[in-house]
Amino acid sequence: MTIRTDNAVDLSHRRWALTGLAVIVLAAASLEGFVLPALPRLQQDFGVDAASGALASVVPTVITVIVTPLAGRLADVYGAGRTLAGLVAIVLAGGLTSAFAADFTTFIVGQALQGFALGIIPVGFVVLRHLFLAESIKTASGVLVAMSVAGAGLGVLTAGPIIEATSRAVLYAVPTAVVALGAVVFFAARPGLRRDPDARTGVDWLGAGVFAVALVVLVVALASSSSAGWTAPTTLLLFVAAIALLTIWVWIESRVAQPMIDVGSLRSRSVGGAVAVGVAIGAGYAPIVFLLPQVIAQPIETGYGLGATASQTGMFLAVAYAAGVISSVAAGRVARSTGLRAVGVIAMLALGLGAAAAVFSPAPASLVLMLLLAGVGAAAASTIVYAAAAIGAEAHEVGVSTALITIARAVGGALATQVVASLITTDGAPPFATFQVAFGVAAAISIAGAAVAFWLLPRERAELSGLGHL
Template identity: 35%
Template sequence: MTTTLAPPVPIGKAAVGALGILALSTGALESVVSPTIPLLERELDMSQSEGALLSIVLLITGALITPLAGKFGDRYGGKKVLIRLMAVVSLGGTVSALAPNLPVLLVGQVLQGAMIGALPLSFIVVRKHLPAGESKVAIGVVSGLFVGGSMVGMLSAGPVAEQLSRHWMFALPTIAVVGSTLLVNRLMPADPPGRPDDVGIDWPGLLLLSGMLTTLMLVLALAPEAGSAPLVLVALVVLLAVFVTGWVRVERRAAAPMIDLNMLARPAIWKACALTFVICLGTTMAVYLVPQLLDERGDGYGFRASATEIGLYLLPGAVAATLAGPLGGLGDRRFGSRAVVNTGVVMMAVGLLAVAAVHTEIWHLVVGKVLIALANGLCVTAMMTSTATAVDPNDTGIATSLILVSRVLGSAVGGQLGGALLTAGTPSGSEVAAESAYVTGFVIAGIVVLSALFVTRTMSKGVKA
């Protein structure tokens, strides 16, 4: 007997606004670490590599949770899974707020990483309740507010940490997450489940993906010190290859794979994933290196900025990122995804290479960061909206999850690579990284981003509405 599902209830601006407020709150909670990494390094006696690890551990969890959240959302309904996921995020924010040391703070960040899975769940809800044209704009707004939440987080983290304590910079956005979750629960109608619950979860695939990501981060963390432990690094590289091989084999054979390699093999999907990875790698290297350079106390470089000042200097970039989300959705709708991505790639490469060449004044870093943030928002939003509206509605969660996993992986590699370069560029007995380490990081990021143009040449122009 076939069960006929009731049609979804149309949603209005209030419900979309509630999703936007939740995205803003989670974005703020995600971003408080970035401008305060130098402060946290001093308070918790962390090395620069440990600081880089702290900046990306949340993203590693996101890479694991996001496809699972997307799959559950497609199967059981986006709103139902979203509310439960936000309970985990709220717990993570509470642990981070109460953390007395680095290990406990890392646990809190791991739990907070579940927030990244909120985006595909929001997209599932929007896609099921709105027509294609309106859903593109709504997805752009939600994406933009998630990115724009960094404006609130970056601006408030420094002053809150310095005037109150580092504990409150986690506590305040966590309270906002709890409140906005209750608002979504009240205003957003339940969306009907998609596929029947007849296939189990791909736990072997999830475990292998966890091992793969953890090993990759260890390889990047130990690379600067490879000379002192070369055999350990080689062993980790071999282990990484084993995890990758095993994961691919398991996903190919799984009845309901964690990450659908068949979907990933579609040209539109793998190109979007490759572009997102490259763009987010370049973005995150800048996100990590710029605050470090602002805080740096080198001879003839660096600005000795406080956490509050760093937040203010990063604010224009956060504003640009906020605007980029809706602009990316509108640009994709009017000009097609390829035009938006090409514009973003060129803009980001110019920003990265310009900062590498000229960084003697604070405004050099501010302008460069604005270009990078705007470009990242344009590119990722264009990839997200085009992918979300190019697949069957029942595949929205897993398709957008692939883009978000690529975003997370690119961000994780970029952040850890930035930390590794600074660690390798710090002379023995010194706590100050060489200026050349910053220049090298920005140049590498710029060249990697430019390589995206080879992929965009083969993309379709995208659907214009």
Template identity: 30%
Template sequence: MTTQERAVAAPFAALLIAVLSFSLLQTMPVPALPTLQQAFGASTTSVSWVLSAFLLTASVATGLLGRLGDMFGKRRVLIASLTVTALGTLLAALAPSLGVLIAARAVQGVGAATFPLAFGLAREQFPRERVPVAIGWISSTFGIGFGVGLVVPGLIVDALDWRWVFWLMLLVTVVGIAAVALFIRESPVTSPARVDWVGALLLSAGLVALLLAISNGRVWGWASPPVLGLFAAAVALLVVFGVVERRTAAPLVDIGLLRIPAVLTSNATALIIGLGMYGAFTLVPLLVQTPPSAGYGFGASVTGAGLFIIPMAVAMLVASPLAGRLGAAVGFKLPLVLACVIGGLGFLLFATAHDTPWTIYLANGVLGIGVGFAFASLANLVVSAVDPRQTGEATGINTIMRTIGGTFGAQIASTIVTANTIPGTRTPAESGYTTAFTLSTIAMGVAVLAALAGPGTLRRPAPAPLERVAG
């Protein structure tokens, strides 16, 4: 290993550990939800807030802290966000009630800033020729955390107690804090300014209203007054946010940034990919846990259902760095288009051949390739299109778009699947899964068109990062 490689290895490992800590936070509580419901004597709706509270604060923290990292130093903000996340995780491990656990999960959501901050630090810390692959590896860590987060908690809950799920997450987070503090240099490029608290409040309120409407639409009714009111409030708040940001000297979000063609099409594609892909993350475990007496499914346990996801996690681990290398050679438009095509093929397999375990493993592997290509390509397209002082802001918004699409996609998929049940039971009919997977296939086809609308050709060399002045 050369001196330069050793200088890169430690910071790179630190970023991977930091990102892993957050990716685990997203999924590790999912397999434990039935246990939590029983432990606290809660309803299904109440315990679902363990996920919803995390999602709401994560969506706000992604954009806000990404921007603060650009302003005051990404390393400083990353350590702060991970520290808050660790405190939330400690509170979750000690939670005496479901209400405290939900509050702790909301605090944990602050860790969502890890992704945009890590992308920005990779751009600043590593040699330019290594940045695309580094971003690919950081993106693939999402797949590792996703797979581990669905498999390990079942084993922990069976052998120990649900609280140990959070103790393990706390350990990984503390290691991440130490690694970043020891091996990451502070950002050499910042854009100091006053914090736009009005913009932060408007954006946070708009996103919370939007995600609350999406998350509760299936339970409350999509046409119910509360859901329609939340949608209307979200639109109004986000429109006002846009007007305020245009008139602010140091805005939280540079509206002009969103008009850059590569950023605009990447955000649109991220929204559609989230809409299509995240349905599989929620539906596949439900499908394989369905008892064979229903005419489909395999009666898998919680841990067994997690094992079906392993091919997706492994494929993402391989595909994301591969997409980074391919994009560095020919530009990231081609791997993004391939991501959408491959993801569509994975969903087509789910829709047409979900009657044997091996086809589920195969479809998950194919989908994992698509997800890995997508995450690496979207991050690199955004990073290469903006000024270094706006990397956190730009990648944060892209992550928010994917989150909004994913939340909507998961709710739509759940609504479709639960709309028809087998007579005399509460088990969803197989046709619901087929329809949901078919719609995801169509969504990935639309994502192909959005990706093709981006600037450049499919074999255009990777563009040099823009060095324009923010504002």
């Protein structure tokens, strides 16, 4: 784990280091967001069908679930500076490969390397723990979450227009260059990161491997639920296998001398509570951004659809991204005076109210209100849970703890999206009543998440120091 050096990093250097890190996260997140909106054009350029083209999305997703916890752990053990430098180098290689690949196989290799990008987020929180005091971490966490939201939004909104107006090379090379620029700014700031000589010196490769396999099996199970159904034998077998592997992982972590993560820390409010709320954030927000395009793309003749094009859908989603960027930073600032729990509860309630707005009306104003509240709630709640873990985790577990939150959000989102997708799957245009049920599910999950936040998130300063347990 990296710690504050004896010679404290001055304010100017901290600001420049945070700026460089924010730029890296912004550009890396945009690279992650490019593939889906650009996929039709990519399939055309490479001459591949939809089934093959889907690999451009699936491969980086699988790499991400493997790399994210491992990156956090490596930052805890070997230092954030080294780990960040390695991840940036891999992402740069992936971006350039994707930009200039001569065939689809090479492009997929580039996408696989880009899958390392989300590993930068837990490493970034290790950096924040080193650079800032506890109260300042809340604001700095908001900056990182804001940049990840902004990057994802830019990727989704600009990929189509850029690739249509220019080329794949421009689409991927420009943000790749921005990642490099951010890295130059970060390391030029001389943040003084060094490894704590008293930190654990080993990586639990067995535990990390079992955990990675469990996550991959879970991803495959979710894919099977979409194609074969939730009750299909293959789907059920995969879910059982994932649960069995996670159980084995917990058993391993409770017995090795230097575990990937101390499973006892999952009983703390700052880590276990944050992970639990992270699941609710993903499960409440992901269905909204999945359902919105499905609703507005329906023909006007249905009585609720708008016949929206892809560009018009992007304009709607921009509301959520813009709201998220602003609320991320605001949440960190407000939490400095009100505490993490209060902001977390309010944020989850906002997310739930957003989904509820669409239950009552499919009017454009209601959908915009939904996206506004959902963007505010999801981003603010994410800032709070990351800050809770970054402040309250043991010094040698900040990276892996924040990585678990990233995974929790992704898993919660994937599960809830598959559930609501099954609700609206009908022959022909689904009746609006099915969308009402689906949005109602998202609202109920978010409101339940508010209760979880009230119950589990840290309440007192002592709990942020790891003294409060569930």
